[in-house]
Amino acid sequence: MSKNIVVQGIPDLFRQGMANGWVTHNGAALEAPLALDCDVLVIGTGAGGGTAAEIFAQQGLKVIMLEEGPLQTSNDFDMQEKKAYSSLYQEGLTRGTADGGFTIMQGRAVGGSTTVNWTASFRTPDQTLDHWTRVHGLKGFSKEEMAPWFEKMEQRLHISKWNMVPNANNSVIAKGCDKLGYDWAIIPRNVNGCWNLGYCGTGCPTNAKQSMLVTTIPAALELGAELLYRARADQLIIDGDQVKGVRGHGLADNGIDRTQTFTVTARHTVMACGGINGPGLLLRSNAPDPHQRIGKRTFLHPVPATLGDFPERIDGYYGAPQSVYSDHFQWRNGTTGPAGFKLEVPPLQPGFVASIGMLHGQAHSDQMNRLPYLNMMIALLRDGFVEESQGGEIFLRDDGIPGIHYEINDYLREGIVRAWKTMTEIQFAAGAKAVRPVHSQSRYVSTLKEALQQADSLNLDINKMRVGSAHVMGGCGMGEDPQSSVVDSLGKFHHLDGLHIMDGSTFPTSIGANPQLSIYGMVAKQATALAQALKG
Amino acid sequence: MHQYNEPAFNRRAFLKLGVLGSSVLATAGALGSLQGCSSHTVESEASETLSLQYLRQKDAIILSAIAPVVLQGNFPTEPAQRQRTLNQLLIDIDQFIQSTSPQAQKQIHELFDLLYLAPFRMLVAGVWPQWQEASAEDIADFLASWQDSRFNTLRQGYVLLTQLPTLMYYDQPENWTDDIYPGPPRHIPS
Numbered sequence: 001m002s003k004n005i006v007v008q009g010i011p012d013l014f015r016q017g018m019a020n021g022w023v024t025h026n027g028a029a030l031e032a033p034l035a036l037d038c039d040v041l042v043i044g045t046g047a048g049g050g051t052a053a054e055i056f057a058q059q060g061l062k063v064i065m066l067e068e069g070p071l072q073t074s075n076d077f078d079m080q081e082k083k084a085y086s087s088l089y090q091e092g093l094t095r096g097t098a099d100g101g102f103t104i105m106q107g108r109a110v111g112g113s114t115t116v117n118w119t120a121s122f123r124t125p126d127q128t129l130d131h132w133t134r135v136h137g138l139k140g141f142s143k144e145e146m147a148p149w150f151e152k153m154e155q156r157l158h159i160s161k162w163n164m165v166p167n168a169n170n171s172v173i174a175k176g177c178d179k180l181g182y183d184w185a186i187i188p189r190n191v192n193g194c195w196n197l198g199y200c201g202t203g204c205p206t207n208a209k210q211s212m213l214v215t216t217i218p219a220a221l222e223l224g225a226e227l228l229y230r231a232r233a234d235q236l237i238i239d240g241d242q243v244k245g246v247r248g249h250g251l252a253d254n255g256i257d258r259t260q261t262f263t264v265t266a267r268h269t270v271m272a273c274g275g276i277n278g279p280g281l282l283l284r285s286n287a288p289d290p291h292q293r294i295g296k297r298t299f300l301h302p303v304p305a306t307l308g309d310f311p312e313r314i315d316g317y318y319g320a321p322q323s324v325y326s327d328h329f330q331w332r333n334g335t336t337g338p339a340g341f342k343l344e345v346p347p348l349q350p351g352f353v354a355s356i357g358m359l360h361g362q363a364h365s366d367q368m369n370r371l372p373y374l375n376m377m378i379a380l381l382r383d384g385f386v387e388e389s390q391g392g393e394i395f396l397r398d399d400g401i402p403g404i405h406y407e408i409n410d411y412l413r414e415g416i417v418r419a420w421k422t423m424t425e426i427q428f429a430a431g432a433k434a435v436r437p438v439h440s441q442s443r444y445v446s447t448l449k450e451a452l453q454q455a456d457s458l459n460l461d462i463n464k465m466r467v468g469s470a471h472v473m474g475g476c477g478m479g480e481d482p483q484s485s486v487v488d489s490l491g492k493f494h495h496l497d498g499l500h501i502m503d504g505s506t507f508p509t510s511i512g513a514n515p516q517l518s519i520y521g522m523v524a525k526q527a528t529a530l531a532q533a534l535k536g
Numbered sequence: 537m538h539q540y541n542e543p544a545f546n547r548r549a550f551l552k553l554g555v556l557g558s559s560v561l562a563t564a565g566a567l568g569s570l571q572g573c574s575s576h577t578v579e580s581e582a583s584e585t586l587s588l589q590y591l592r593q594k595d596a597i598i599l600s601a602i603a604p605v606v607l608q609g610n611f612p613t614e615p616a617q618r619q620r621t622l623n624q625l626l627i628d629i630d631q632f633i634q635s636t637s638p639q640a641q642k643q644i645h646e647l648f649d650l651l652y653l654a655p656f657r658m659l660v661a662g663v664w665p666q667w668q669e670a671s672a673e674d675i676a677d678f679l680a681s682w683q684d685s686r687f688n689t690l691r692q693g694y695v696l697l698t699q700l701p702t703l704m705y706y707d708q709p710e711n712w713t714d715d716i717y718p719g720p721p722r723h724i725p726s
Contacts, residue, residue, distance in 0.1 A: 008724035079720035082628065082707035092635035100692040197721060205723055254635050317717060350717045355703035358695075360679050364702065365609025371716050399638045440683050440694075463691035464684075 002197050002318040007079075007205045013214060014073040022221040024071070027231030027250025030260035034250075036226065038064040039534065041245055041266035043233050043281070046112020047519035048503025049272030050212025051153070052527040053220040056270075059531040063225035064264055065217065068232045068251065068277070069109035073213070077203030081351040084202035088116050092255065095276070097392065097406045101462030102300060103356065104404075105470045106274065108255070109203075110229050111213030113274075114516060117470070118200045118321040118347065119189040119209055121159040122513035123150045123521065127335045131385060136508040137480050139489040146521055153520035157210040158192040167198070167319025169345045172308065172375040174324050176426030182328040187344075189320065190516070198318040198347055230255075231262055234400075236269065236285040236499070243269045243499040268534055270491075272503040272523070275299075275472035279394040279505065280402025282476070282486075288495040291483045294476065295394030298404060299510035300469035301380040304416040305346075305438040307357070307367070308375040308427030315372055316348030322514075329379075329422060330512055336386050339415030341379040342513060343423065348376055358440040358466050376438075377427060379419035381412060384474065384509030391510075394475050408467065413460045416467070420455040424448065439465040471515050476505040491526040502526050586623055588630045590641065594652040596626055601667040603701040605675040610716075611705075621711070628704040647693055660690075 018024055025034065039061040042053045049065060056063045070087055077084075085093040090106040097104070107113030129146060132138045140146075153159070166174065166186070177184040190210040200209055207214050221227060233248040245266045250259035271278050279295035287294065326343040333340060346352070350371060357367055367374075383389045392406030408416075420437040425448060427435050434444035435451050439458050445451050458465065479485025482494040487506050493499040502523045504515050511518050588596070603625055604611045604618070612618045633641055650656045657663050661678045663670050682694035705711055712719055 002721050003718040005721040006724060007721050008726070010726055012726055075725035078723040078725075080707070080709070082632070082704070085703075085707075086632055086635040091637040091640065092632065094636040094640045099688055100695060199720060205721075256635070256638060317720075350712070351703050351707035354706035355699045357702070360606045360608075360683070360698045360702070361676060362609040364698075365607065365611075368610060368706065368716055397639055401637060401639065440691075461686075461688070461691070463688055463695055 005195070005197065007195070007197070010074050010206050012073050012075040013207055013218065014071070015075065017218055017221060023226040024221070025226065025228040025231075026071070027228060027262070028253050028259060030250040030262065033260050034228075034262040036064055036228065036262070036264045037266070038062045038226070038264065039267050041066065041264050041269045042272060043246060043269065044112060044272035044274060044277070044503065045110050045212055045217055045227070046107060046272060046274060046503065047114050047212065047516045048523045049270070050111065050114065050216040051520050051523040052270050052272060052502050053225055054216035055524065055527040056531050057220040057223035057225045059535055061531060061534060063220055064266070065220065065225060065227045066231055066233060066246070066248070066264065067110050067227065067229040069107070069112070069229065070253070070255070071110045071229045072115075072203060074205055074207045077199075077205040079197070079199040079202050079205060081202060081349050084116070085351070088203060090276075091401070098403050099405075099462060101408055101467060102302070102406060103466065103468045104300070104472065105468065106276070106472055109213075110217065110227065111211045114211035115203055115213050116201050117211075117514070117516060119191055120322045120325070120344070120514035121154070121157070121188045121190045121517040124518040125330075125512050127331055128509065128512050131335050132508050136478070136485070138478055138508070139480060140525070141489065146525070149525045150517060150521040153517065153524050154188075157190040157215060157520065159188050159190045159517065161186045161188050162320055162323040164196055164320065166323040167316070168314040169316035169319070169348060169375050170322065170324040172314075172377065172427060172430040173326055173343060173345065176430035177326050177328065179429040180426065182326055182426070184324055184326040184328070187323050187325050189323070194320065196320050198321055200321050201347055201349070228262065228264070233273070233281050234284060236281065236287065237263070237265070238285060238287065238496065242497050245269060267498070268530070269499050270527075270530070271499065271501045273505070274503060275475045275505040276394060276402050276404055278501060278503065279475040280396060283394070283396050283402065284400060287493070290495065293484065293486050295402075296475070297384065297390060297477050297508070298392040298394055298406065298475040299384045299473045299507070300392065300406060301471040301473070301510050302383060302408065302412055302416070303378050303380055303468040303470070304419050304465065305356075305376055305378045305468070306420055306423040306427060307436055307438060308377065308430070308432035309370050309434045309444060310373050310375060310432055313372050314375050316345070316374060316376065317350070321345075321347035330382065338418070339381045339383065339389070339412060340512065341381045341415065341419050343426070344378055344380065346376055346378055348374060356438060356466050356468065358438055358464075363443075375427060375430075375432065377423040378468075379423060380471070380514075381415045381419065382510055382512040383412070386411065391474055408462060416460065416465065417455055421452055424451040424455065437465070471504070471510070473504045473507040473510050473515055476501045477508045478506045479508065490529050500526070500530055586626055588626065590633045591626060591630045592645075592648075595645070595648040598648055598651050598667050599626060599629065599701070601670055602675055602679070602697055603705075605672050605679065606698050606701045607705055608672065624708060624710065625701060625704055628708055629700050632700070632704055644696065647696060
């Protein structure tokens with residue numbers, strides 16, 4: 001059992017690098033305004049920014065990486081939820097849609113969401129690439145053109161199918177699908193020497209997860225790039241048609257209070273701020289937007305969940321959090337039919353389960369007392385592929401922090417109920433003795449028939465059902481037509497020079513899979529092209 | 537339909553609650569200035585003083601009434617243990633709120649401001665006695681009515697009032713038992 005393991009003797013590679021001369025600046029410690037200059041400024045250090053920064057640095061360009069979140073490293077990652085949620089997640093885990101209909105878990109740290117994600121690493125599905133090419137007019141996104149870039153990043157980040165036995169929480173998918181004749185498969189993960197502990201979501205304490213924090217960012221720093229963390233980009237510096245860097249301010253250790261201002265001037269700026277903060281920066285900067293496309297078509301992979309209570313221990317808080325998935329229901333209605341979904345499980349640490357369960361009082365305690373026996377299944381609904389699924393919209397709140405409106409409509413509600421029913425069926429087939437959807441009015445019921453009736457009878461208002469998201473995509477969509485997109489297929493901003501966007505915010509739709517490898521592959525391709533152009 | 541679900545019933549208070557565009561785990565909307573940043577002390581029921589950065593006396597009073605009901609079943613019943621657990625819970629909630637966002641902080645204060653107003657407490661929350669005097673049944677009825685309300689703002693209030701205590705209670709290692717969660721591996725930094 002993981003509890004008896006002692007995690008010790010892990011060299012803190014990042015702190016060692018800093019001791020050996022990497023150049024970093026802590027925005028929380030600024031005592032005077034800071035001014036820096038470089039060839040390429042990369043704003044954001046998640047999957048997009050980390051990948052791009054390494055490639056620019058390898059080409060001999062002077063790179064500065066800017067990150068709003070804190071620098072936390074393996075020595076800090078003590079596997080406690082409380083500390084991790086407050087320090088490593090956007091808005092201290094309180095990010096969500098404006099009406100509270102979605103809970104959004106997004107990283108806020110050096111390494112971005114890659115520091116806290118659950119390591120699932122899928123190539124962009126062929127159907128999604130085809131759809132982007134056919135419907136959104138992207139160039140260079142055929143399966144054949146993308147394959148070498150995915151392969152390059154799979155090698156870089158040690159991505160391969162998990163070769164240990166899936167934990168019991170993941171095995172529920174395999175067992176249930178086998179019984180019912182549904183497809184399932186093993187998830188590829190970006191890990192090297194994984195201890196199989198189960199704490200990817202609170203920061204990897206063993207440096208096994210090949211996040212940006214332990215791969216591309218250290219490589220860029222080793223090549224002379226600089227990192228400014230705890231520093232929020234306020235506005236792009238726009239001079240005529242040219243972007244010349246960014247202005248911002250340092251953030252105190254609580255991630256809220258301001259310290260000193262900073263300016264980074266750059267020949268070229270690459271935004272990799274994510275699907276919420278990226279459009280937010282463009283809106284704060286009054287970037288030209290003649291066709292009102294910035295912050296539109298933001299996708300979330302809406303996630304409904306069901307809880308299954310099993311007779312035997314599951315211990316879902318231990319072991320690689322995501323190792324089995326099913327795409328059986330992803331494409332069966334075609335690319336553009338009713339919402340397809342991917343089935344996975346989340347890790348089940350107690351704070352996470354306690355807070356999203358939508359219960360209180362004795363029913364809540366009863367559920368928590370069964371935690372070791374619980375399986376939670378989640379469905380990632382593929383949004384953005386049909387007319388009825390236009391996603392959400394980013395706006396600026398009064399505090400200047402971007403918010404998101406996202407209405408759950410009938411298209412999604414149909415998918416949510418269908419996903420509840422499917423997950424319930426799989427949980428019972430795998431041996432669950434009782435199942436409930438995560439909804440404030442649902443109860444554990446012990447037969448499939450009752451469960452299907454319950455799924456049909458539940459009121460589908462927001463904040464009765466709990467819908468989550470860990471994948472914010474779109475908002476700065478790619479396309480060759482400026483009337484319907486924000487950047488071109490290489491990530492260049494349509495209406496200004498000196499600005500590219502390279503991250504999941506440029507996806508024209510959601511992916512239909514956990515997005516990190518889609519970002520890595522796409523950005524590797526785009527950053528390589530830009531680096532060559534900048535070197536002239 | 538309960539009378540307190542009629543918006544016209546206390547229109548001003550209800551509209552004010554409309555600003556609360558968020559749950560603890562899901563926030564966005566409007567914002568104001570940072571409040572209550574200076575450290576202050578709050579007297580707990582046992583007359584001990586807690587040093588809290590964000591929570592005010594009235595917030596602590598309301599949370600002290602609500603949290604044990606939200607956590608009923610697993611929350612300690614022995615009085616001294618109950619008070620220790622409650623104090624730690626208030627400290628943990630206070631720390632959690634400090635790292636959220638100015639907007640979330642403002643909205644949490646606004647919700648507690650409303651709940652502390654006697655007319656709002658009685659007419660919108662349906663809790664007639666003062667919070668300190670309210671029975672577990674009063675609180676349970678209040679939570680159930682907001683949980684099932686036809687108004688999203690009240691359901692958001694329910695989510696916030698239940699998520700804060702549940703997240704912080706089960707994140708606190710002192711509250712774990714092997715029956716619920718054996719805990720993570722031991723971590724010794726290098």
